[in-house]
Amino acid sequence: MAHDDRRLRVLRAIVQDYVSTNDPVGSKALAARYDLGVSPATIRNDMAVLEEEGYITQPHTSAGRVPTDKGYRFFVDRLSAIKPLSAAERKAIEKFLDGAVDLHDVLGRSVRLLAQLTRQVAVVQYPTLSRSAVRHLELVPLSTSRLLMVLITDTGRVEQRVVEVPVDTEAETVAELRTLLNTAFTGAKLGEASDKVGDLVDNSAPHLRPLVAAVSATMLETLVEPSEDRLVIGGTANLAQGSALDFPGTFRPLLEALEEQVVVLRLMAEVGPSTVTVSIGEENEHEALTAASFVSVGYGSGDQALGGLGVVGPTRMDYAGNIAAVRAVARYVGHLLAES
Amino acid sequence: MAHDDRRLRVLRAIVQDYVSTNDPVGSKALAARYDLGVSPATIRNDMAVLEEEGYITQPHTSAGRVPTDKGYRFFVDRLSAIKPLSAAERKAIEKFLDGAVDLHDVLGRSVRLLAQLTRQVAVVQYPTLSRSAVRHLELVPLSTSRLLMVLITDTGRVEQRVVEVPVDTEAETVAELRTLLNTAFTGAKLGEASDKVGDLVDNSAPHLRPLVAAVSATMLETLVEPSEDRLVIGGTANLAQGSALDFPGTFRPLLEALEEQVVVLRLMAEVGPSTVTVSIGEENEHEALTAASFVSVGYGSGDQALGGLGVVGPTRMDYAGNIAAVRAVARYVGHLLAES
């Protein structure tokens, strides 16, 4: 029906207009700025229907309409075309991320880049340990009964822990232990490492057993700990511009939720690679995020995401542009990590 | 003179009152709330003098007085008694920081703790590489011509770099190289390592020379790079509360300056251990910080600070309390790093 079709065009126009102007949009302005081919009066009728269906709402009687969360959801799912990045933007991504010197650097640059491209708060997760593989395991004696274990993954993460060993150790024993552990674990996905530990302890020389057990235990603890899923956050300054307009009261709770990395990590947990996830307003469970939207995607070359990245901003955001930016950066980060 | 003395008491009262109420303080309120022993009229005379001397100012004619930067400076230097932390606060510090599992964790906890104690933005610098000593240097072959160098310091920092080596290497050569480098560098302050490199290259076996040179060069680059002075920031949400009151316009530039770690690092560069540095308003060179104060101190057990930490907030802050908190946390962090 030409009928329904036009109504959707109206909805799309409302979203676009509101996103760019931040003013409730009225029928007249809509007719003037968008080529809908009908008069304001007709648009008003359509708007009334859209409001009834819950896609838009008016802040007060004599104001224009504003999209609801449901309206944005529909827009994102059905109405927004994929907006390709400009050549300049692609160049910028490349320029910005090349020359990164280690993982920390890659993620730091990514978060700044993403914040700059989207003008939102950017969030980048470190590669999940459990999906990374062991590149090397190093043991440095601190004293006779304490070892420093350093775990290096193929994604470039380095984790360290002090291991209290049950018996005094000599340099040679440590060397043996190091070789043994590296032979066993190098190349193994950390998520699957726990399976190997039992056998390894059983099959190792008696004098090494307690050591193998202690170090392995620490290693498993380290990566099981979900608090070890680190996060880099950037561009919080972007919150401070339209804040009063976009967030009711203050955005303090939002900043708090972001610093409380757990909240974001939970959102990230669900992301898959290559499929961008958009979570809008009330769809977010955490209260501080009910006025915000979260655009995220997993990065990593394989079929399973190594980690996630995304942006957080007001529900009134440029979804098409942000989705494109997030996807592009994720892809590039994936490449960078794969080649190192 | 009893005269001057009272005037200073008035200044102190003004600062204290303004800090806690955030209202320009008038003569009547001052006489009522503080036991100055004189009438409002007298206080008014003193205030007039203080204003003339530049310690206080009035936002507009019929308002109370507000301390100027100069007033705060005087207050900090001469009027504020050291405010010891409560037993509960000491307990909190201990509880909060104990159980930290590695450097990242120690600093992460410190920054959260500091933000919570002071209700300001907290900033913690990673231990400067150049003042750290080498604990271990690890080399992991990535391919025949690329090595991953992992540098572990006695302060718990771990830095990694990929080194392109000029000749193909075998596992045994790498082992030799590792032993050689560790023997040479372990225990050496990184700042002094550059002196050793020349001799080391000359004295090593011919086939190792290019390798030693390549790895050493990368190592020196790594630590010379001042961008490697990392920073952890926390409690930015604290900016969002009195923001409108404390910062002209928006505090966006302040957030930006904080994210631009360089600015803060420059401030940190000057801190010494055990002496708290306070930088007030216009004293800060960076424009975005001219409405802010920065309280910082170095941490580290020796005579030279390993790094710095501090808080940033409006000039209208509880200097005595913040100084105490910053100092206490720095001391505790120093202990933690020394014992690991």
Add this chain to the structure above:
DNA sequence: CCTGGCACTCGCGTGGACCGAGTGCCAGCA
């Protein structure tokens, strides 16, 4: 089914009046 017209609503910005906190100054007092 669209359109132009019309009456109505209501938020917002403006401008004037009022209020009260705070000041500076002055004369009197110890």
Add this chain to the structure above:
DNA sequence: TGCTGGCACTCGGTCCACGCGAGTGCCAGG
């Protein structure tokens, strides 16, 4: 000489009344 109470004055903040204009819903006509 220095403190105090009194007094006139200043001026920013708040409140309120008012008019404007954007925007709406509805209706009759094409």
